Amino acid sequence: MKTLVLNGRVVRAGQAQGEALVSPDPIGFLGGVDPETGVILDQNHPLKGQSIADKILVFPHGKGSTVGSYTILRLARNGVAPRAMINAASEAITAVGAIIADIPMVDLIDINQIHTGDWVKVDGGRVEVLPAKEKPA
Secondary structure (H helix, E strand, C coil): CCCEEEECEEEECCEEEEEEEECCCCEECCCCECCCCCEECCCCCCCCCCECCCCEEEECCEECCCCHHHHHHHHHHCCCCCCEEEECCCCHHHHHHHHHHCCCEEECCCHHHCCCCCEEEEECCEEEEECHHHCCC
16 A cells, blocks of 8 residues: 655644545635535535535635634534645635634645545644555445
C-alpha cells in the first residue's frame, strides 16, 4: 500500500480518518449545505445532492456569509458534520466554523493530490492519503 503524506498548517488541531469527499469548487455553507442532513443544496455546485456527513471534506476554501460558521456548528450539533476538513487555503468563515464545532482542519495542502473515495487520516497538520483502490475494507 502506497501512502501519500502531505503536511499543512493546523487550523483546528485534532485527529480524524475516513473517506474523502473532494470538491474542485469552494463551498458556501450558509444556504449551500443543509444543516439538518449535511447534503449539499447549492444547485450550481458539482457535489449537489451529496452528503458531507462523516467524510473528510476536501475543498479549496469556503465562501459566502460569516453565518456559514454557525452552519458548520449546526452540522456538528446535528451529527452530520464532516469528520475533518482540508483546504488549499482556508478563510475566516470555514476556520471559525471548524474551531467552534471542534472539527479538525488543516490547510495549505495540495488538494489536487486527494481524490473522492481515498482513505484520509488527519493528525494535526499531517495528512495521510491512501488511494481508494488500496483503502481498508
